[in-house]
Structures are given as structure tokens and as C-alpha cells.
Amino acid sequence: MDFRVLGALEIQDGTDRVTLPGARHRRVLACLLLSPNSVVPLPKLIEATWDGEPPATATKQIQNCVSVLRERLGDPKQKLIVTDGSGYRITVGNRQVDWLRFTDAVAAAGQSAEGGALADAVEKIRSALRLWRGPVLDGLDAAGLAGRAARLEEQRLNAVELCIDWQLKLGQHREVVDELRAIVEEHPLRERPYAQLMLALDRSGRQADALAVFQRLRTQLAEELGVDPGAEARRLHEQILRGETGEPVAAEPPERPSGQLDRAAGELAAAIVRQWTAETEIRSLHRPEPVPLTWTSTERPVAAAAPAVLGRPGGPDRLTFSGDLTDVVAKFRQVPARQLVVLGEPGAGKSVLAILLTLGLLADPPPGEPVPVLLPLSSWNPREEHLHGWLARRLAEEYPGLANTGAYGRGAALRLVLEGRVIPVLDGLDELAPGLHTAAIDALDQAVSGGRPLVVTCRSTEYESAVAQSGTFLSRAAVVEIEPVETEDAIDFLTARQRFGETRWDPVVRQLRQHPESPLAQALRTPLMVDLARTAYAHPSTDPGELCDTTRFPAARRSRAICSTSTCPWSTPRARPRPLGSTARPARAITRRSRRSAG
Structure with missing residues (x-):
């Protein structure tokens, strides 16, 4: 089976093309294919399937779509599309998905270039680029998948620029001019193609045209952004004026x-800031503020004694450590080995904490601090791949510009990892196959035993079970656990956007304060649930007081299951938050979903 997303969504089974009955089925499959071999939770599938407010029956419709996909793809034993927890996972090899083949081919081209075989590298990367038949998922029009599609398009552009760098080194100046003109027309604020076009024109004997390209870039940036061209373009402009571009751009001595x-x-840090700042905006994490989140040293038997963590003999065995989102960066830097394990229940806010910790570390880094790199851990197999090799591979896949040997030297991604220039922030150890949890903890401890920094998030129960099973734990890491949301914090968040004189939330406030152990109070103990409740009842015509009806929420267990259909910022990584349907009876819709999820 061959799946293609680099263009219109296509499925090829041998010589036969597989057709799908409708747009919903195509969107569900596309969402799975953009996260292959990883669990895609129901909220993300719902978000990808409905651009507007999802219907009350969204969960059931997704389940029906998956059933139809299994039938069309010949998967009666559910080995291709696997039900995994509250989501689904498509199990495919890299050769079965065109964007994975593209990524592998670009990496192979980079290896050829590092070995000095530039012509072979150009041939390989051009072959990879021919896999693109058009825009990612052309014609599918799924806003919920736009972010991932944009990242793939960025990888394509990086590959084109990398290929042109190699062609310029091979003296193929005239051959790339037309392609570069098309790129700068389509991406008028992207500086690198302008610089490449300037160099290609100048080396083709067209100095005046090369200088005109620089003037166009300067005008474009000034009018659109109010900035000047970057150092590379300015340096090249000066070299063209002096007639010094007979050799590759770097006329200066080779950089060490x-x-x-x-x-x-530095470039990696800047890219990560852009990436995760955009993510916080998509998740609306600062509108107005995140749900208050606090954490403290876990009481579970999963952590090293305090002297081992703090590097100070003597003192109590149990580490006393606590904080919230505002001081997590400072507290992380207080741990001598800078190793942290963050535990929490589903929806507790582990991924959000990881995002904000990453951005916080990059906001004001002390000299020499490594670059935090946030990656989902689900694709790692610790029995087959060393952590450092996996990190280097994922860095090269997520940030393909690191393959630019002219700028960064050979094997930049691997060197960054091996030389301790990155802090792995690994989200979701629990998303590995259960049989790999203990192996992963052991492999992590071995990889950072020399004092390398590390952050790992995991569900509390899964982590405790893995440590109990093998006795292995991270021997120098502080292990903290996200605490339930306090009643008053939940009330403050739920009522923060009330208009003056509005009383819709009063019954909920009374219920929470008078009955702190009620099913509703138990349900609203995670940021996910609190945010979902406010989102579901945002419309003035809805009545939050419905949540106090114990016939609709008979037990905290079922109420907490609401999180399996949430599309709020606290649900899953890279999920675009969107309000839930403001139907006439939100509580009824939520309860129906809860019961399905609880089963």
C-alpha cells in the first residue's frame, strides 16, 4: 500500500487506486498519515475533520470513518489502523508514505554532499523533489491540518535551496536562474533565494541584474517589514560590487x-522560538492566561534520593521541590544535572508545561546553555536506536536546514547532539508501546549519565508501573508531578471572561465551593477539563448550571472522560484549538461523548 500526501491525497494498492467515499474519510486518513506510527487522539481527528464547530456526534462519526477506512484499505484485522487508547495509529513503513520517502531521500542526499559527491547529492535531492505533485493534500481544504502541511512545504523549500547551493558549487549557475526567479516571486520575503539568484546571475556575467535583485530585496523588506537585508545578502552585494564572486560566496577564510x-x-534556537511561539498562539495559551498549573515533588517511589539529585551528601532522602508555570525555568536550572521528569494525569498540562519551559529557556539563556529541543517521543524505539542517534535523526527531519554543510559543516545535527549543545525536551514517554517503557527509562538514564540535561514527560501511572517493573529510574533527575487544579483557581478561570453583572456561572461556583468532592468538582481538577468547560459554555445562550445535574454526570470517572474529545489548548501537541459546538444542550452532548470514551 502506497500513501501519497505531497499533492492530492492518493492511495495506491499495487496497480489499483483506492478511492474513499467522502471528504471526512480523506481528512481522517490524512491526519493519521501526517503522524505515522504515532497515536492521534480523537480531539486532533475531530479538529482535522471539521473546520467549524464539530457536531455533537463527532466522536461517533470519526469511529464510523475509521471503520470505512479499514474496509476500503483491506484491514479487517485492524493491523494497519490500530485503536490505541482514545485515539488511532496508522502503522506504516517509511517506504509506504511519500513524505517519509522524501525526508529519507533528502537526508541521503545530505550524506552524499558531506562525502564530497555533490553531483550525486543533486541527483538524489532532485529525485526526492519529484515526489511532490502539488501542494500538500491539495484540494482537501482542511484548516486543522494546515500547520503540518506548512511545515512540509517549508521542508520542500529548504531542500530546493540546499540543492541550488550544491549546483552553484558545481558551476551550474545559468541552470538555476529561472527556478530561483520563480521562488522569489512566490516567496518575496525569503532572503536565501535572493542571495542565490544574485550569485547565479553574477557568475553568469550579469552583474547589473544581480545588483537589481538586491535592490528589489531591500525595497521589499523595507516596505513589508521595515528591516534591511541580512548579513549574508549584504556581504554578497559588496562582493558583487567589488567583482569578487568568482569563488563561492565565502571569500573569507574558512570558518572553524x-x-x-x-x-x-543559534539558527536552531531561532527556529524553535518561531515554531513554538506560533503554537502558543494557535492554542490561545495567553488568552487571557493558562489555567493555573502547579507542580511538586512526586511522592511516588520513582525518583532518586535528594542527595543524588542535588549532588550534596547528607540531608533528607525526599526532594522538596515545587513551583508553577511562572518559575519552572528557574527551578529547572537549580537542578545540578538539569534533568527533570514531569508526571501528570491525562489532561494535566504536561505538554503545555513542556512548551512553555522550552520557550522560557530560550527567552533569556545564560552563556553556554544548550538549546532546548521539544520533540514527541513516540517514534523512538530504544531497543533499536540509541537516544543520540534518534535525536540527531529527528533534528535533521524537523530542521532540514541543518544539512547546509556550507553554513554549518558536516553532520551538524549529530554534532549538536554529541557535543551537548541541545537539551532534549521529550514529550510523552507513555506514548511508546507499553513494552518499551522500561527499556526507554534505562536507555535515557544511560544516555544522560554523564550529566547531560534532559526533560521527559509521562503519565504518572505508566511511569510508576515501568519503574516498579524493572527498578530502573533516572538516577539524577528531579521527578515532579502536576497537581490537581485548586477549586478557587478553577472558579477564577471559569469566570474570568464574564461580563459585568453576568451570573450564568453562579450555580457552578456554589457547587464547587459547597461540594468539593462532587463528580463535577472531581472532573474540573485538570486544566484540560476546566478549559473545555469554559469553552463549551462560552456562548451567552448556554447554561453552565447544567453541569450541576448529577443525572448527567453520575461519577467523576465518566466526567473525566470528557477530555478524550476536547479540542482545547491542553489536549494534545500541535492541536489547533477551536471552540466546541455551542449546541442548545452542551451538557448532553458532552455526556454522550463521555460515555462512549469511557467504554
């Missing part, structure tokens, strides 16, 4: 490897 790696780390 350490300087190249410094540059790679």
Missing part, C-alpha cells in the same frame, strides 16, 4: 568547526 556549530545552534 566550532564557529559553524555556534551558528547552527
Whole structure:
């Protein structure tokens, strides 16, 4: 079976093309294919399937779509699309999905270039680019998948620029001019293609045209952004004026490897800031503020004694450590080994904490601090791949610009990892196959035993079970657990956007204060649930007081199951938050979903 997303969604089974009955089925499959071999929770599938407010029957419709997909794809034993917890996972090899083949081919081209075989590298990367038949998921029009599609398009552009760099080194100046003109027309604020076009034109004997390209870039940036061209374009402009571009752009002495790696780390940090700042905006994490989240040292038997964590002999065995979102960066830096395990229940806010910790570390880094890199851990198999090798591979896949040997030297991604220039922030150890949990903890401890920094998030029960099973734990890491949301914090968040004189939330406030152990109070103990409740009852025509009806919420267990259909910022990584349907009876819709999820 061959799946293609680099263009219109296509499925090829041998010589036969598989057709799907409708747009919903295509969107569900596309969402799974963009996260292959990883669990895609129901909220993300719902978000991808409905651009507007999802219907009350969204969960059931997704389940029906998956059933139809299994039938069309010849998967009666559910080995291709696997039900995993409250979501689904499509199990495919890299050769079965065109965007994975593309990524592998670009990496192979980079290896050829590092070995000096530039012509072979160009042939390989051009072959990879021919896999693109058009825009990602062309014609599907799914806003919920736009972010991932944009990242793939960015990878394509990076591959094109990398290929042109190699062609310019091979003296193929005239051959790339037309392609570069098309790129700068389509992406008028992207500086690198302008610089490449300037160089290609100048080396083709067209100095005046090369200088005109620089003037166009300067005008475009000034009018659109109010900035000047970057250092690379300015330096090249000066070289063209002096007639010094007979050799590749860097007419200066070759940069030392350490300087190249410094540059790679700096560019990586900037890319990560852009990526996760955009994610916080998509999740509306600061509108107005995140749900208050606090954490403290876990009382579970899963952590090293305090002297081992703090590097100070003597003192009590149990580490006393606590904080909230505002001081997590400072507290992390207080741990001598800078190793942290974050535990929490589903919906507790582990992924949000990881995002904000990553951005906080990058906001004001002390000299020499490594670059935090946030990655989902679900694709790692610790029995088959060393952590450092997996990290280097994922860095190269997520940030393909690191393959630019001219700027960063050979093997920049691997060197960044091996030289301790990154802090792995690994989200979702529990998303690995259950049989790999203990192996992963052991492999992590071995990889950071020399004092390398590390952050890992995991569901509390799964982590405790893995440690109890093998006795292995991270021997120098502080282990903290996210605490339930306090009643008053939940009330403050639920009522923060009330208009003056509005009383819709009063019954809920009374219920929470008078009955702190009620099913409703138990349900509203995670950021996910609190945010979902406010989102579901945001419309003035809805009545939050319905949540106090114990016939609709008979037990905290079923109420907590609401989180399996949430599309709020606290649900799953890279999920675009969107309000739930403001139907006439939100509580009824939520309860129906809860009962399905609880089963």
C-alpha cells in the first residue's frame, strides 16, 4: 500500500487506486498519515475533520470513518489502523508514505554532499523533489491540518535551496536562474533565494541584474517589514560590487568547526522560538492566561534520593521541590544535572508545561546553555536506536536546514547532539508501546549519565508501573508531578471572561465551593477539563448550571472522560484549538461523548 500526501491525497494498492467515499474519510486518513506510527487522539481527528464547530456526534462519526477506512484499505484485522487508547495509529513503513520517502531521500542526499559527491547529492535531492505533485493534500481544504502541511512545504523549500547551493558549487549557475526567479516571486520575503539568484546571475556575467535583485530585496523588506537585508545578502552585494564572486560566496577564510556549530545552534534556537511561539498562539495559551498549573515533588517511589539529585551528601532522602508555570525555568536550572521528569494525569498540562519551559529557556539563556529541543517521543524505539542517534535523526527531519554543510559543516545535527549543545525536551514517554517503557527509562538514564540535561514527560501511572517493573529510574533527575487544579483557581478561570453583572456561572461556583468532592468538582481538577468547560459554555445562550445535574454526570470517572474529545489548548501537541459546538444542550452532548470514551 502506497500513501501519497505531497499533492492530492492518493492511495495506491499495487496497480489499483483506492478511492474513499467522502471528504471526512480523506481528512481522517490524512491526519493519521501526517503522524505515522504515532497515536492521534480523537480531539486532533475531530479538529482535522471539521473546520467549524464539530457536531455533537463527532466522536461517533470519526469511529464510523475509521471503520470505512479499514474496509476500503483491506484491514479487517485492524493491523494497519490500530485503536490505541482514545485515539488511532496508522502503522506504516517509511517506504509506504511519500513524505517519509522524501525526508529519507533528502537526508541521503545530505550524506552524499558531506562525502564530497555533490553531483550525486543533486541527483538524489532532485529525485526526492519529484515526489511532490502539488501542494500538500491539495484540494482537501482542511484548516486543522494546515500547520503540518506548512511545515512540509517549508521542508520542500529548504531542500530546493540546499540543492541550488550544491549546483552553484558545481558551476551550474545559468541552470538555476529561472527556478530561483520563480521562488522569489512566490516567496518575496525569503532572503536565501535572493542571495542565490544574485550569485547565479553574477557568475553568469550579469552583474547589473544581480545588483537589481538586491535592490528589489531591500525595497521589499523595507516596505513589508521595515528591516534591511541580512548579513549574508549584504556581504554578497559588496562582493558583487567589488567583482569578487568568482569563488563561492565565502571569500573569507574558512570558518572553524566550532564557529559553524555556534551558528547552527543559534539558527536552531531561532527556529524553535518561531515554531513554538506560533503554537502558543494557535492554542490561545495567553488568552487571557493558562489555567493555573502547579507542580511538586512526586511522592511516588520513582525518583532518586535528594542527595543524588542535588549532588550534596547528607540531608533528607525526599526532594522538596515545587513551583508553577511562572518559575519552572528557574527551578529547572537549580537542578545540578538539569534533568527533570514531569508526571501528570491525562489532561494535566504536561505538554503545555513542556512548551512553555522550552520557550522560557530560550527567552533569556545564560552563556553556554544548550538549546532546548521539544520533540514527541513516540517514534523512538530504544531497543533499536540509541537516544543520540534518534535525536540527531529527528533534528535533521524537523530542521532540514541543518544539512547546509556550507553554513554549518558536516553532520551538524549529530554534532549538536554529541557535543551537548541541545537539551532534549521529550514529550510523552507513555506514548511508546507499553513494552518499551522500561527499556526507554534505562536507555535515557544511560544516555544522560554523564550529566547531560534532559526533560521527559509521562503519565504518572505508566511511569510508576515501568519503574516498579524493572527498578530502573533516572538516577539524577528531579521527578515532579502536576497537581490537581485548586477549586478557587478553577472558579477564577471559569469566570474570568464574564461580563459585568453576568451570573450564568453562579450555580457552578456554589457547587464547587459547597461540594468539593462532587463528580463535577472531581472532573474540573485538570486544566484540560476546566478549559473545555469554559469553552463549551462560552456562548451567552448556554447554561453552565447544567453541569450541576448529577443525572448527567453520575461519577467523576465518566466526567473525566470528557477530555478524550476536547479540542482545547491542553489536549494534545500541535492541536489547533477551536471552540466546541455551542449546541442548545452542551451538557448532553458532552455526556454522550463521555460515555462512549469511557467504554
